[in-house]
Amino acid sequence: IVLAENMRNSSIKKSYKPGIALGIHNIGTAHYGKGNYSEALKYWEESLKIKEEIGDKSGVSKSLNNIGIINAVQGNYLTAIEMYQKSIKIKEEIGAIELIPATLNAIGGIYRNQADYTSALNYFQRSLKISEDYNNEIEVITALNSIGLIYSDIGDQASAMTYYQRGLKIAEEIEYSWWIPTIIGNIGLVNERQGNYEDALNNYNKSLEISEDKSDYRGINLMLTNIGGIYKLQGKYNKALEYFQKSLVINEKNRDTRKLVVTLSNIGNLYLRQGNYIKAIAYCTRTLNLSKKMGYLSRKKTIVNAFILLIKNLAMGIKP
Structure with a gap:
């Protein structure tokens, strides 16, 4: 500054x-x-x-x-x-046509967040075509990865894997290390959605290792979150908490406010699942306050829903 x-x-x-x-x-x-x-x-x-x-x-x-x-x-x-x-x-x-694909990808990302997968796919495919026309391999990888995300979201994991593999192949050929751990992580997401948790953990850990070698704290944080998510799905809450806490340390150290909100939310919801209401309230309150401060509307809604569930549980007399 x-x-x-x-x-x-x-x-x-x-x-x-x-x-x-x-x-x-x-x-x-x-x-x-x-x-x-x-x-x-x-x-x-x-x-x-x-x-x-x-x-x-x-x-x-x-x-x-x-x-x-x-x-x-x-x-x-x-x-x-x-x-x-x-x-x-x-x-x-x-x-400046060669600069358009990145913006098309951004618009596609918004439609994906809104679950408008048809519109999202349209923008990602437009981005892919222009990128291929201009031989912009990095944007080609970006578009292939984005298209893979859409197919994964709509449940077509086979198509998602095809696009991820295409993107990974190009990334490895041009030795573009930035995308390699990301795509490996997304392949892990495909395995996770198919219920192949052990394969997913292998993908996430491989991605984590590469991110650590690059000192890419964002990549490290994402994989810690994903690994914690797998353990959460398996009901291994203490193990999940261990990874979420590691993510929390990284986000606090780097003052990454947006990721900090996500991590606090994950920890709060985990304590909620465990019935540890005191800690759940503490983390959910931190998340809600930080969300309001930064205007992170979608996460704020998530925390409000968590509070509603918490209140219902308390009202029903459910105790830890």
């Missing part, structure tokens, strides 16, 4: 608007990385206004895209899609 602020302040002294816009944009990016989404949105919107004033279409497209990301995270899906569509339109106007 300090470096970005210095860039902005230096550009202000020189009355250099492109530098001012970039500095403000970077301040927003720094806040986004820390999970301060409201602050990030404020700076990105400020940067957008300057870029529009100076006619920086490429910069405007980027800002619109980022504003779309924030709104998607906060559950403002209609606004997010509107921002993404505006960004795509500008990309088409300036001939």
Whole structure:
């Protein structure tokens, strides 16, 4: 943040608007990385206004895209899609077609979150076609993985596995290590959904090992959460709690607010299943308060539902 602020302040002294816009944009990016989404949105919107004033279409497209990301995270899906569509339109106007697939994937992700799988698949397939036309292997991998997610969601695990394997093959061929653990983890999800828990655990642990080698805390956190989820499904609550607690430590250390909400929710719900109401209330309260603070609407609804279940159990006299 300090470096970005210095860039902005230096550009202000020189009355250099492109530098001012970039500095403000970077301040927003720094806040986004820390999970301060409201602050990030404020700076990105400020940067957008300057870029529009100076006619920086490429910069405007980027800002619109980022504003779309924030709104998607906060559950403002209609606004997010509107921002993404505006960004795509500008990309088409300036001939930056190769940048469109990433935004198409983002829109597809929103439709997937809304369980509109037909629309999601349409956007992912559009992204795949453009990426293949431009020989953009990284975006091809992204689209293949996304299509795999859709097929997995609708229960077609065989098709999901086909797309994951295609994506994994390309990732291994170009040695793009970022996607390899992610796809292996998603293959684990296919196995999990088919009830093959041991295979799923093997996939998750392999993905975890690769993520640890890369010091990728996000990948580590995701696999810890997935492994904990498997143990939760198996009724091994103490083992599940062990992995969720590891995830909690990572998220608190890295101040990843969004992931922290998810982890607190997982722990709270686990204590709820165990009938440990005191700890369940403590973790669910932390989750709800943090969700309100960051505007994470979908998670807030989950916690409210957990509280409702908790109250019902207490009302029925169910005790630990």
